[in-house]
Every structure is written in C-alpha cells, then in structure tokens.
Amino acid sequence: MEEKQPVLELQHVSVGYDSPAGMVQAVNDVSLTIYENTIVGLIGESGSGKSTLGNAIMHLMKNNAVLTSGTIKVMGKDVYSLTKNELRKFRWSQMAMVFQSAMNALNPVLTVEDQILDVFLSHDKSMSKKEAKKRARELMDVVSIDPRYLKSYPHELSGGMRQRVVIAIAIALDPKLVIMDEPTTALDVVVQRSILDKIKEIQKVKKFAILFISHDFSLVSELASKVAIMYAGRFIEVTDSHSLMNAKEHHPYTEGLIRAIPHLTAEEVTIEGIPGNPPNLVELPTGCAYHPRCRYANELCKKKRPEMRHVDTRDIECHLYETVQK
Amino acid sequence: MRYVIHRLGFFVLSLWAAITINFILPRMMPGNPADAMFAKFQGQLTPAALDAMKKAYGIGQSNLWHQYIDYLHGLFTFNWGLSFMQYPTPVSDMIKASVPWTLGLVGIATLLSVFVGTTLGVYISWKRKGLLDNTLPVVSMIFQAMPYFWMALLFVFIFGFKLNWFPMSHGYDPAITPGFNGTYLSSVLSHAFLPGVTLLLGSLSGWIVGMRNNMINTLGEDYVTFAEAKGVSSSRLMFSYAARNAILPQLTSFAIAIGNVVSGSILTEQVFSYPGIGNQLTSAVTSQDFPMIQASFLLIAVSVLVANLIVDLLYSRLDPRIRTGGLRNEG
Numbered sequence: 001m002e003e004k005q006p007v008l009e010l011q012h013v014s015v016g017y018d019s020p021a022g023m024v025q026a027v028n029d030v031s032l033t034i035y036e037n038t039i040v041g042l043i044g045e046s047g048s049g050k051s052t053l054g055n056a057i058m059h060l061m062k063n064n065a066v067l068t069s070g071t072i073k074v075m076g077k078d079v080y081s082l083t084k085n086e087l088r089k090f091r092w093s094q095m096a097m098v099f100q101s102a103m104n105a106l107n108p109v110l111t112v113e114d115q116i117l118d119v120f121l122s123h124d125k126s127m128s129k130k131e132a133k134k135r136a137r138e139l140m141d142v143v144s145i146d147p148r149y150l151k152s153y154p155h156e157l158s159g160g161m162r163q164r165v166v167i168a169i170a171i172a173l174d175p176k177l178v179i180m181d182e183p184t185t186a187l188d189v190v191v192q193r194s195i196l197d198k199i200k201e202i203q204k205v206k207k208f209a210i211l212f213i214s215h216d217f218s219l220v221s222e223l224a225s226k227v228a229i230m231y232a233g234r235f236i237e238v239t240d241s242h243s244l245m246n247a248k249e250h251h252p253y254t255e256g257l258i259r260a261i262p263h264l265t266a267e268e269v270t271i272e273g274i275p276g277n278p279p280n281l282v283e284l285p286t287g288c289a290y291h292p293r294c295r296y297a298n299e300l301c302k303k304k305r306p307e308m309r310h311v312d313t314r315d316i317e318c319h320l321y322e323t324v325q326k
Numbered sequence: 327m328r329y330v331i332h333r334l335g336f337f338v339l340s341l342w343a344a345i346t347i348n349f350i351l352p353r354m355m356p357g358n359p360a361d362a363m364f365a366k367f368q369g370q371l372t373p374a375a376l377d378a379m380k381k382a383y384g385i386g387q388s389n390l391w392h393q394y395i396d397y398l399h400g401l402f403t404f405n406w407g408l409s410f411m412q413y414p415t416p417v418s419d420m421i422k423a424s425v426p427w428t429l430g431l432v433g434i435a436t437l438l439s440v441f442v443g444t445t446l447g448v449y450i451s452w453k454r455k456g457l458l459d460n461t462l463p464v465v466s467m468i469f470q471a472m473p474y475f476w477m478a479l480l481f482v483f484i485f486g487f488k489l490n491w492f493p494m495s496h497g498y499d500p501a502i503t504p505g506f507n508g509t510y511l512s513s514v515l516s517h518a519f520l521p522g523v524t525l526l527l528g529s530l531s532g533w534i535v536g537m538r539n540n541m542i543n544t545l546g547e548d549y550v551t552f553a554e555a556k557g558v559s560s561s562r563l564m565f566s567y568a569a570r571n572a573i574l575p576q577l578t579s580f581a582i583a584i585g586n587v588v589s590g591s592i593l594t595e596q597v598f599s600y601p602g603i604g605n606q607l608t609s610a611v612t613s614q615d616f617p618m619i620q621a622s623f624l625l626i627a628v629s630v631l632v633a634n635l636i637v638d639l640l641y642s643r644l645d646p647r648i649r650t651g652g653l654r655n656e657g
Contacts, residue, residue: 058555062551088557089557091555091557092557097552097555099552100548101548104549105549106552107549107566107570108549108571108646108647109571109645110567110570118553118556119556119557122557122558122559122562123557153647155647166552169556172556
C-alpha cells in the first residue's frame with residue numbers, strides 16, 4: 001500500500017463555548033486523521049458538535065467558541081499557530097468550507113462573478129482582473145453552470161445553482177481539504193442528488209480530501225470511505241463505510257441509527273427511532289453520555305466512561321466491547 | 327428600467343392626488359376667504375367691498391370645474407394667490423423667501439445626521455464592545471430623548487445668552503446686507519450653528535443605533551462568515567459585504583427624514599426665530615392665512631413624494647433584488 005499523506009490531523013481536540021454558565025464542551029477529546037484524496041463522513045444529530053468541529057478546523061470560531069485542548073493540523077501545519085494574516089492566506093488555499101445554508105452563503109448585493117473574483121484577488125494581489133475573470137469562467141464550467149450566470153445576482157439563481165456557486169468558490173484555489181457542512185440539507189431530494197454527484201465528480205478530478213458533515217446516515221455511508229459517528233461531542237465510533245452497513249458489532253447508538261433507516265426492499269417495514277433526546281451539554285450524563293437512551297446500559301455505564309476499543313476494523317467507545325480484543 | 331417607469335408613474339399619480347385633495351379640502355370647509363377677510367375688519371368694510379373681494383377671489387362666479395382648471399393653471403404658473411397675513415404679497419414670494427432657509431438648515435442637518443450617524447454605527451459595530459460602542463449609543467440616546475425644543479431653549483440660554491458665543495435668533499445679522507460675500511456667509515453660518523446642532527443631536531441616535539443593529543445582524547449572516555473564510559480583506563468585508571447590506575433598511579428611514587425637511591422643524595425654527603417655512607406656517611395658521619397654509623401643505627406633500635421617489639430609485643440602485651428583469655433562464 002502506498003504511503004498516503006495526512007491532510008487533516010485532529011489530536012485530542014476539545015472545543016467549548018464560553019457561556020455565563022461556564023465552559024460548555026461541544027467537542028470533547030476527538031482524534032481523527034484524514035488522508036489525501038479520501039472522503040470521510042461525520043454523522044451526528046443536531047447539537048452533537050459536528051458543525052462546531054468543522055468551524056474549529058477552519059479556525060472560524062463564532063459565539064465565544066474556544067479550542068480548549070488538542071491540536072488541529074492541516075497539511076502538517078497547526079492551524080492555531082498561524083498569525084491572523086497567515087491564517088487568512090492559509091484558509092482557502094489549503095482548506096476550504098462549504099456552508100450549511102446555500103441560500104445565505106452568498107452576498108445578495110454582489111454578482112456571482114464579484115464574489116468569485118474576491119477569492120482570487122484577495123489571495124493573489126498580482127493577479128490581473130482579466131486572468132481572474134478567465135479563472136471564474138473555468139470554475140463555472142467545472143460546476144456545470146453557464147458562465148453567463150456570472151453576471152447574475154444570487155437571488156436570480158435556484159437553490160441548487162447557488163450551492164454549486166458556493167462549491168465553485170470553495171474549490172477556487174485547489175485546496176487540499178474541503179469541509180462540507182451539510183451541503184445538501186436545504187435542497188430538495190432531486191437537487192440533492194445532482195449536487196452530490198457533482199461533488200463526487202469534482203473530487204475524482206481534483207483529488208482533494210473531504211470531511212463531509214451530515215445527519216443523513218445513508219447519504220454519508222454511500223459517499224464516504226470512512227465514517228465517524230459523533231454523540232455529545234465525542235466520536236463514539238469510527239468505522240469504514242463497508243463495515244458500517246455490513247458488520248454486526250456497533251456502538252448501540254450506531255445500531256439505533258441503522259435501525260432508523262427505512263429499507264425499500266424489506267418486506268416488513270419497521271422503522272425504529274432512538275428513544276429520548278440528545279443530552280444537554282451543560283449537564284452531561286455521568287459515565288457514558290449515551291447510557292440514559294441505551295438499551296444495553298448497566299451500572300458500569302452510569303459510572304465510568306468507556307474507552308475507545310478497536311473492534312475488528314472499527315473503533316468503538318462502549319463497555320460492551322471492552323472484553324473483546326484491545 | 328421597467329421599475330423606474332413604474333415608480334415614475336406612481337409618482338405622477340400620487341402627485342395629482344395630493345394636488346387635487348389640496349384643492350378640495352378648503353372648499354369643503356364652511357365659510358370662504360372673503361367672509362373671513364370681512365370679519366377680520368370688524369364692520370369697517372362695506373358690503374360692496376365684500377362683493378368686490380368675492381369677485382377678486384373668484385368665489386361664487388364659476389362652477390367647481392372652472393375653479394379646478396384655474397387652480398391647476400395657477401399652480402404651474404406659480405400664481406398661488408395672495409397672502410391674507412401680508413396682503414397683498416403673493417404667497418409664492420413668501421415661500422421663495424423662506425424655503426431656502428429651511429432647506430439649508432434642516433436639509434444639511436439631516437444629511438449630516440444620516441452620514442455621521444451611519445458611519446459611526448458601522449464603526450462601533452465593527453469595534454463591538456469597545457469603549458465607543460459602550461458609550462455612544464447611550465449618550466446620543468439621551469440627547470434624542472430630550473424634547474428637542476427644550477434642548478434648543480437650553481442651547482439658546484447657555485451658548486447664546488450666557489456665553490454669547492452664538493446669536494440667539496434670526497437667519498443672519500440684520501445689520502448686514504445680504505450678498506455673496508464673506509461677512510454675510512459667516513453671519514449665516516453662525517446663525518445656523520445652534521439650530522443645526524440641535525437638529526443634529528436630536529436625530530443622530532436613531533441613525534447610530536439603527537445602523538449598529540443592522541450591522542450586527544448582518545455580521546452574523548453566513549455570507550459574511552463565508553467571505554471572511556475565503557480570505558476577503560477586512561475593509562472589503564466591512565463595506566462590500568456587511569455595511570452594503572446593512573444600509574438598506576436605513577434608506578427607508580432616510581426617505582421619511584428628507585420628506586420631513588420641508589415641513590421643517592417647526593419648533594426649532596420657532597425657538598430660534600429662524601426665517602424658514604416652519605415659522606411661516608405657524609404664523610399662517612395662527613392668522614388663518616389660507617392661501618399660505620394651502621401652499622405650504624402642497625409643498626410639504628410634494629416634497630414627501632419627491633423624497634420617496636428619489637429613495638425608491640436609490641434603493642433600486644443599491645439592492646439588485648428590487649430591480650426586476652435581468653438575466654433569467656432563457657430571458
């Protein structure tokens with residue numbers, strides 16, 4: 001197997017929100033490595049900390065979010081050691097992000113072209129406007145939008161087109177890592193599919209790594225080669241997507257998610273949800289954060305937080321697998 | 327372009343409505359100007375004089391339609407009738423004498439207030455939670471909360487009467503002959519200073535706080551974060567992405583503010599005995615000078631309409647979502 005270069009390295013990363021009630025840990029001690037030319041999925045329900053992690057990687061801390069511990073390295077560089085200006089240059093040339101809300105990611109009073117030109121002209125002061133315009137046209141081709149829409153304002157485009165413009169802006173400087181924070185959530189199913197196909201197609205050509213954040217289980221398992229499942233700020237399972245769908249041993253939460261997927265071919269359709277609500281991050285349950293909702297929970301789960309164990313091809317953080325191999 | 331024509335059409339229609347209502351309203355009131363004039367002289371006029379006056383005013387001699395045509399004709403030839411109060415000065419002369427003062431004072435004070443307030447609003451929202459952000463909105467709000475005629479009186483008392491830094495009343499020193507020269511202009515400026523500052527302080531807070539709040543909302547928008555992430559410089563981020571969007575709601579307030587310029591700040595002009603239209607209107611109302619009142623109201627209505635037209639057109643320049651047409655599929 002060839003030696004692959006790590007694009008993103010998360011080491012024991014914790015991110016908290018500084019609130020009047022004290023530090024609220026939204027991301028708690030997560031580690032993950034993404035290698036070049038791979039797609040990694042990040043799944044979790046609302047409030048599990050997945051977007052917070054995405055923003056933390058980009059060093060775009062909003063609402064008093066702070067990196068409380070750990071290191072985040074992109075292309076071997078510690079994102080948090082860069083100065084403000086270095087960071088401004090580093091972002092987008094090495095790592096870019098596609099935001100959750102395609103509808104709001106574009107400035108309503110500037111044309112599509114101006115917003116694409118801004119990327120080129122902010123990063124390369126020596127680039128001529130003519131050259132930048134040429135590059136903008138090429139980008140529109142890559143995302144399959146007629147270049148005459150360059151002169152349009154965002155409100156003149158459909159939701160799917162806007163999201164494609166956002167993707168075009170994200171890949172403008174050929175970053176090595178693109179974080180996609182629920183890029184298809186605001187779109188209808190048909191458009192979702194075409195955007196997804198486009199992302200796959202571009203990724204095949206440009207070979208950047210993707211951290212694909214979503215709460216759509218089946219979407220991620222189809223797209224990604226590796227999937228991390230997040231619950232209450234922790235990775236409770238990290239698995240390759242093949243064993244996600246086929247292997248038997250999973251974290252009870254993952255099991256719950258799998259059971260919640262409707263199967264078209266199944267004769268008897270029973271969809272089960274996971275009982276209870278996501279935990280309150282201010283008052284996390286003791287021990288394993290999932291124990292109040294877990295069907296296998298026992299006394300140990302309430303007292304002691306399980307450690308990450310390697311189970312077959314997967315990493316699972318659950319007491320059920322502590323007896324299995326280390 | 328269709329938008330512009332549409333707005334212009336709407337402007338003409340509402341202008342006609344304003345003019346016509348201005349014609350109908352006084353005619354629906356009981357009595358007529360000749361009777362009012364007759365009563366004013368308390369029996370010193372003979373009934374023959376009353377008849378003569380009625381003829382001169384055109385009362386009772388023609389039908390309403392003719393009067394309306396005459397009125398429209400007079401309107402566009404600046405023949406707006408004679409003032410009762412300063413009979414027989416034409417109303418148009420009185421308006422010509424007072425409007426420039428109001429436009430100069432209130433107009434400039436309003437523009438300055440909008441410009442300074444909006445700029446400060448942008449600045450303090452950018453340096454949020456800084457010293458200026460914590461103090462400026464509160465201080466400016468205190469000034470706005472004060473009744474502004476009271477603030478004007480206070481200023482006259484302190485800076486005019488006690489300290490004698492600025493003149494207390496009038497538009498310029500009556501000892502100076504008006505003309506385009508330094509002494510006259512500096513006299514006008516020093517007379518306009520106190521009323522101008524009062525108007526500015528009285529309205530500044532709205533612009534500062536309004537712009538600050540719009541900015542804070544806009545800075546929380548995804549497109550600002552996205553632009554920040556893609557590496558846009560902070561000045562471009564602040565102006566082209568944040569302020570450019572945050573200024574749009576301010577325009578609506580601006581339309582209302584410039585519409586109010588001509589109606590003037592009646593109280594400020596009263597306190598400073600400023601020779602503007604507000605002062606004229608007050609004395610016209612107290613002396614029942616109907617031609618003057620009618621002309622003033624018309625002027626106010628027209629200026630509000632013109633202000634709205636200007637802002638509508640400006641809005642369409644600044645917000646592409648207002649403009650219709652543009653590139654659309656196979657358009």
